[in-house]
Amino acid sequence: MYNYAGKRAIVTGAAHGIGKAIAMRLAGEGCAVSLWDVNQAALQSTLAELNQGGGHHSQVVDVSDLDAVKAASIATTKAWGAVPDVLVNNAGIGRLASILDVTPADFDRTMEVNVRGTFNCCHVLVPAMRDAGGGNIVNMASWFGKSGRPNSLAYCASKFAIIGMTQSMAIDLAAHGIRVNAVCPGTIDNTEMRKQADETAAALGLPSAAERQHLIPLQRLGQPDDIARAVAFLISDEASYMTGQSINVTGGLWMN
Numbered sequence: 278m279y280n281y282a283g284k285r286a287i288v289t290g291a292a293h294g295i296g297k298a299i300a301m302r303l304a305g306e307g308c309a310v311s312l313w314d315v316n317q318a319a320l321q322s323t324l325a326e327l328n329q330g331g332g333h334h335s336q337v338v339d340v341s342d343l344d345a346v347k348a349a350s351i352a353t354t355k356a357w358g359a360v361p362d363v364l365v366n367n368a369g370i371g372r373l374a375s376i377l378d379v380t381p382a383d384f385d386r387t388m389e390v391n392v393r394g395t396f397n398c399c400h401v402l403v404p405a406m407r408d409a410g411g412g413n414i415v416n417m418a419s420w421f422g423k424s425g426r427p428n429s430l431a432y433c434a435s436k437f438a439i440i441g442m443t444q445s446m447a448i449d450l451a452a453h454g455i456r457v458n459a460v461c462p463g464t465i466d467n468t469e470m471r472k473q474a475d476e477t478a479a480a481l482g483l484p485s486a487a488e489r490q491h492l493i494p495l496q497r498l499g500q501p502d503d504i505a506r507a508v509a510f511l512i513s514d515e516a517s518y519m520t521g522q523s524i525n526v527t528g529g530l531w532m533n
């Protein structure tokens with residue numbers, strides 16, 4: 278356990294799945310959390326699950342929309358009376374498709390949410406974090422950001438880009454006291470993305486994630502909290518000499 282009392286974290290894509298687990302964990306360790314997501318109903322439900330009185334709030338925001346991110350940043354900073362110490366760029370989408378069947382619109386949307394969304398949040402919030410003396414950024418990549426995978430052209434491109442952005446920002450921001458790392462989840466269960474991927478796999482006659490878990494050295498699918506624990510570590514002082522890293526949390530599925 279870490280003590281994050283007095284810290285403030287923005288978590289994007291916090292209404293469901295991995296982002297929700299990150300928000301719950303950070304809040305459980307005393308951090309005030311601002312939940313950002315496009316899904317208003319799920320956002321309200323997640324906010325209601327956090328302990329009350331912890332300085333938590335939510336913003337309905339599409340991270341691919343720069344003006345919306347600016348507005349959410351202003352509202353969040355006003356609510357806290359201070360800038361965030363932590364930014365977790367977790368919001369993401371993924372659609373299974375190869376170069377033979379991905380549509381230009383799907384390619385663009387994947388890049389807009391995953392890459393441009395990460396850029397937008399950093400572009401808007403990093404200057405304030407720098408002026409406040411430092412902070413921590415964690416970007417949600419994937420093992421698909423380290424190796425090309427089948428039927429994942431746009432998603433792989435977006436996650437490789439996130440690892441590149443993580444490394445570039447880590448160098449540029451080190452002198453400003455801002456550490457930037459990424460987490461690369463493997464096959465994580467109990468998320469909306471996993472449900473959608475399993476549905477698409479079934480339609481293509483491919484095995485589900487559960488049917489492929491024997492391929493994972495630790496012999497189980499990951500859970501959102503496996504990722505949340507890695508994020509909690511990366512933003513802690515225990516990781517104070519780590520920046521620019523892209524940490525696999527894959528049960529051994531990917532090791533490079």
Ligand SMILES: NC(=O)c1ccc[n+]([C@@H]2O[C@H](COP(=O)([O-])OP(=O)(O)OC[C@H]3O[C@@H](n4cnc5c(N)ncnc54)[C@H](O)[C@@H]3O)[C@@H](O)[C@H]2O)c1
Nearest residue numbers: 290293294295314315339340368369419462465468469470
């Ligand atoms: N589930 C996995 O196996 C897995 C593996 C590797 C990486 N990841 C990554 O983890 C992150 C979270 O995925 P998840 O599995 O929890 O999926 P999820 O679909 O359960 O959660 C994603 C959240 O992002 C939100 N979101 C989508 N578009 C948004 C936008 N434009 N603006 C703001 N919020 C938006 C959704 O509403 C949702 O709440 C993603 O970046 C994903 O690529 C997931």
